[in-house]
Amino acid sequence: MELPFVTLDVFTTTRYRGNPLAVVTIPAGSPPLSQDQKQTIAREFNLSETVFVHDVPDPESNKQRVIDIFITDAEIPFAGHPTIGTAVFLRPQGVDTLIAKAGPIALVETASGHVQAEIPHNVRQHAKTLADLPAPGPGQFNVDASIRRLERDAPLFSIVNGMTFALINLPDLDNLAQVSLSGTQIPSEQLLDDGWQTGFLSKYFYVFVNQKTENSKTIFSIRSRMMEASFEDPATGSAACALSCYLTLQQPDLQNQIFRFEIDQGVEMGRESNIAVEVALRDSKIDTVKLSGTATQVMHGHVTV
Template identity: 30%
Template structure:
């Protein structure tokens, strides 16, 4: 039997964030066992905690979707860190260091909140006009709705659009069949100034919408803060259309963009994997 947690990420209230399944002590599990359990949980991601290989890391994590393994993802990073700490993990230094397929990722604690340092982009820069036209068709957007577009791939493969406002983001009714090869698309739009949140974010993955997405918010933060289109520190809302209340805290500290949020332990137990 292995220790198991289910963590709600980017929320301070259980059932309003993005859930993550975490299996501790995953030594000895095969790739197929991990993949099969991830398919069974049917969550956007399931993680498996292992002893680190790198000398500077506190733990190693493997991240599986229902369809395969990811080198990095945001809400699994924060949820795995919370589960590792809850199980008695003690970091070697002030910040936790997570080892994953994308390398080493720092995770810091500020009170009860966890935040990760955004990894460098695998692919960034402008989007080809033909690709942008296809994505706009899939999201049923008009040309005047879109302010900008960037590749925002830090592992999962995001393409991101900046829209004119949060109202336009929330109004999107996508045509899932029209995405084609561009099946991981994020959109962001500003809320009126003075509110609790500065931006509204949505993430579309093939035929589904992800409730709250750390990797996408990390890449958006790098883009918008880096180009002066967002303040040095802000809070983004995500999951509104799914009746969630995700809150993602993004800030620049020196050369790093940090992406943080609250985490809630929803389920604690054990799991027997065949």
């Protein structure tokens, strides 16, 4: 059996920047892939994520698609750059909803080639921080004492159950350039609240660059980097959503407002990515989270199963 695939660079209009993504289509009527087969294909692509799209027999009338999102060693409920990349790929078919494990994701085309996705969310700030690790692994924290202190005290924040980030606020871009891979995974089972102790946990470093107000909307410009053990991610939409929700909840006025976050990630590794998130509040709680971006296709072909 041969399955068509494309790769796209996501959160960029320039090939070979942004975050690469593989999208594999499972045609309607094809034999289903096992979990092991999907995991093997994701490992073969060896990208941060691979998406499997379940095609439908009636694409003219059915504008929803079920998707499965895999990293190289597990399936995950949601991730941002796979959502945006898959949405851009499927827009010519008129697809307006993706069904991920985390829930349905409504899509809107905001400009030619740009999409906005309403992200399922179940936000939670966990009681512990990295300072509560009973036995930090070798290289778990930065060698610089000031960065190490900020790492240890950073909040652990989930955008959904299974996707959690240590949100580490650094004072300037020089400090952001100094952060390095730890080579050591963070043991989520030792740090996260009961019922939340599985899934993805990594460090998300960020620096405030600018803040302005336009049309009564507060806009934050941010630079960021995402580090997970021995891997740096060029663009992490789920982390950008988590950070945007966390920062929104820190604002002094939590009445019905919309905050916009324009986040540039991957600059230091030569794969600049431009991510936008809008968070709307209702009655002092997160109401909607909307992730925006674009993607450009790089390769296409077939996977033999």
